[in-house]
Amino acid sequence: MSPHGVVERPGPFCTIQDLGRRTGRRAGLAPGGAMDQRAYLWANRLVGNDPGAAALEVTLGGLGLRFSADTVVALTGTGCTATLDGVATGAWRTLRVQSGQVLRLGYGSVGMRSYIAFPGGLDVATAFRSASAVVRDGLPGLLGRCVRPGEPLRWHEPDHRCPVRRVPDELIPPPPDSLTLPLVAGYEWGEFSRADRRRAFDATWTVDPASDRTATRLAGPSLNTGPRVLDSTPLVDGTVQVTGDGFPLVFMRDRPTIGGYAKLGSVDPIALDALAQARPGTPVRFVRTEPDVLRRALARRESFFRITSCPGTPVSAP
Secondary structure, three states, X not given: OOOOEEEEEOOOEEEEEOOOOOOOHHHOOOXXXXXXXXXHHHXXXXXXXXXXXXXXXXXXXXXXXXXXXXXXXXXXXXXXXXXXXXXXXXXXXXXEEOXXXXXXXXXXXXXXXXXXEOOOOEOOOOEOOXXXXXXXXXXXHHHOXXXXXXXXXXXXXXXXXXXXXXXXXXXXXXXXXXXXXXXXXXXXXXXXXXXXHHHHHHOOEEEOOOOOOOEEEEEOOOOOOXXXXXEEEEOOOOEEEEOOOOOEEEEOOOOOOEEEEOEEEEEOOOHHHHHHOOOOOOEEEEEEOOHHHHHHHHHHHHHHOOOOOOOOOOOOOO
């Protein structure tokens, strides 16, 4: 079958993502999923998709996508400029495209990731009920690698039409120039000294260049107390683990299933959306919060985006 579009140029790191896989942990697979789930969910909402439909995640821009069918797509996220046949177009909106037109994403000076949603979602293979790519897991095809030059794409409803839609300005998050991450203290909180527990909240950390889809590494004062290695325990999105060098790692969507270093607790999953857009050097601070506050925010997001039994990981509010 003929493709509906071809990726002429994928940019530095372009993958197919959805809400991630819940059921692959027993096989040791990372959940994967869109790093900025707010931007991803908005992209699907704009074209009328199921909230868990597969979409493109473009890191740092550089994409060139040629369409071979008249259709409509949605573009959200930050970190790039966008043109359609050389004419500038904004993000956080739907775009009507014609066969032969080329959508290009340039390299912006802020943010990290953009999302393109297609009517009905991308028609791709799945594993454990998810199309999310986790490169290190080595699953076959696009489940285990980045999109390549010349990659053909098909989506489920190429003839779908919808009106031009935009996300209201007040709901578009600004590019993060600094971040405050709400942190729920975990059961290994007591493994750290009082001085290090205080330092964790008093310090201003910065996003380290070594960060990736697995974890955001934070540079700053070393947290030297507490046992360095404990029994391995499960990790979730947002777990903050302090490795042997004393610096925190905030685990993101491609996290391992377990980890054995001492853990401060877990970051609000909603805050991970902004962290996913933070470039190296962005200042970060932790602030204490309570689980009930996060549960209420997650419930609001799931209600807003109509997330019920999607196969992806739990996500959080507009």
